[in-house]
Amino acid sequence: MSSKIYEITVIGGGAAGMMSVNRAILNNDEVLFFPGDAKTQKRSRARWVKKVDNVPGLLGLERAITDSNKVMLDWLQANTLSEKKLHLKSQESIKSIRKIMMGDKNIFELTSFKDETFLSEYVVLCTGMMDVQPVINETIRPILPFANKQLALYCLRCDGHLNVGKTLAVMGETNSAAWVAVMNYERYQLPKVILLTHGKTPKYSQEILELLAMYKIEVHESPVKEILGDAKEKILKSVVLESGQTIACESLFVSMGVMVYNELAVALGASIDERGFVVTNNTGETTIDHLYVAGDLRANAKKQIYTAWDQAVDCLDHINQRLRSERREKNLREYRKNLAGLSEIK
Numbered sequence: 001m002s003s004k005i006y007e008i009t010v011i012g013g014g015a016a017g018m019m020s021v022n023r024a025i026l027n028n029d030e031v032l033f034f035p036g037d038a039k040t041q042k043r044s045r046a047r048w049v050k051k052v053d054n055v056p057g058l059l060g061l062e063r064a065i066t067d068s069n070k071v072m073l074d075w076l077q078a079n080t081l082s083e084k085k086l087h088l089k090s091q092e093s094i095k096s097i098r099k100i101m102m103g104d105k106n107i108f109e110l111t112s113f114k115d116e117t118f119l120s121e122y123v124v125l126c127t128g129m130m131d132v133q134p135v136i137n138e139t140i141r142p143i144l145p146f147a148n149k150q151l152a153l154y155c156l157r158c159d160g161h162l163n164v165g166k167t168l169a170v171m172g173e174t175n176s177a178a179w180v181a182v183m184n185y186e187r188y189q190l191p192k193v194i195l196l197t198h199g200k201t202p203k204y205s206q207e208i209l210e211l212l213a214m215y216k217i218e219v220h221e222s223p224v225k226e227i228l229g230d231a232k233e234k235i236l237k238s239v240v241l242e243s244g245q246t247i248a249c250e251s252l253f254v255s256m257g258v259m260v261y262n263e264l265a266v267a268l269g270a271s272i273d274e275r276g277f278v279v280t281n282n283t284g285e286t287t288i289d290h291l292y293v294a295g296d297l298r299a300n301a302k303k304q305i306y307t308a309w310d311q312a313v314d315c316l317d318h319i320n321q322r323l324r325s326e327r328r329e330k331n332l333r334e335y336r337k338n339l340a341g342l343s344e345i346k
Contacts, residue, residue: 005107005119006032006087008319011094011264012126014046016295016308018069020124023316025081029323032087032120037113040093045128045296050148054158055305065305097123097264108290121290122319125278126312127261128296129303134171134198134256136224143254145231152252156180157304163251164188169239171224172255173197178208180255185215194247196239199223220247227252262297273299284315292319
């Protein structure tokens with residue numbers, strides 16, 4: 001284990017992670033960056049999301065988040081500020097984290113999957129979440145050709161506009177899934193909306209039941225057996241149920257919950273909400289001192305690229321304020337000591 005203590009460590013290479021690194025460097029702070037290895041990157045929403053229609057500057061990119069992040073990282077690595085400040089650990093992920101005492105400092109000890117150990121004064125977690133995929137015939141493969149290719153969608157705020165004029169099927173049995181169906185109908189006046197609970201019995205609130213009836217939103221409980229269409233041609237035709245019924249639809253919305261990548265925060269004892277998202281204050285700091293969260297992992301926040309950027313800036317500016325305060329106090333002590341020495345000489 002190196003005895004070097006890095007000022008800041010950023011874990012996660014999505015929108016929040018990349019903006020955290022950018023802000024740290026622009027603040028002239030030292031940052032150790034773990035964008036993730038092949039396994040963690042594959043399971044990230046940043047790699048999953050392709051086209052983005054609601055963020056200026058990303059509209060024309062094929063892989064909006066990963067492409068823009070690469071541009072930002074290339075720019076940072078060429079920036080003179082980064083020469084001694086940016087420590088990039090490509091294709092490396094953190095598997096465990098704990099707090100230890102070193103002298104009078106309570107710092108983080110991080111261990112990578114390569115069994116390398118690092119020390120850091122501050123940590124910013126940007127490990128995010130992933131949408132739960134429907135298991136069809138014991139595998140998620142049937143949904144993958146359509147996923148995030150503007151045929152199977154996951155975020156109403158990001159992609160709801162793509163459903164305009166289309167017959168929409170929403171997969172999910174919860175009240176939240178039903179609200180997705182209702183909101184799509186209300187917002188875009190769709191010709192038809194269908195709810196597919198994929199073999200589970202829904203337990204809707206009375207309000208939802210009334211809205212489903214009013215908007216004539218059908219509910220089908222039979223499991224999905226097959227998804228028909230041509231992903232390469234960007235065509236979705238229908239969903240076949242195990243009951244034998246074929247549900248015609250031109251768009252599919254998956255609303256089956258999320259997997260929250262909170263393991264490192266939980267290991268440190270940080271507070272999480274009932275869904276597993278990490279609770280923070282308005283600066284992004286968790287209930288663990290010097291541990292911050294930005295992006296989709298954060299509780300009570302929009303799961304959007306622009307909010308991830310904003311949260312990252314808040315986190316890193318607050319850390320910078322604390323680092324500057326520490327340096328200032330140290331400098332003041334030295335300054336006062338020197339003044340006192342000069343006075344004694346006189």
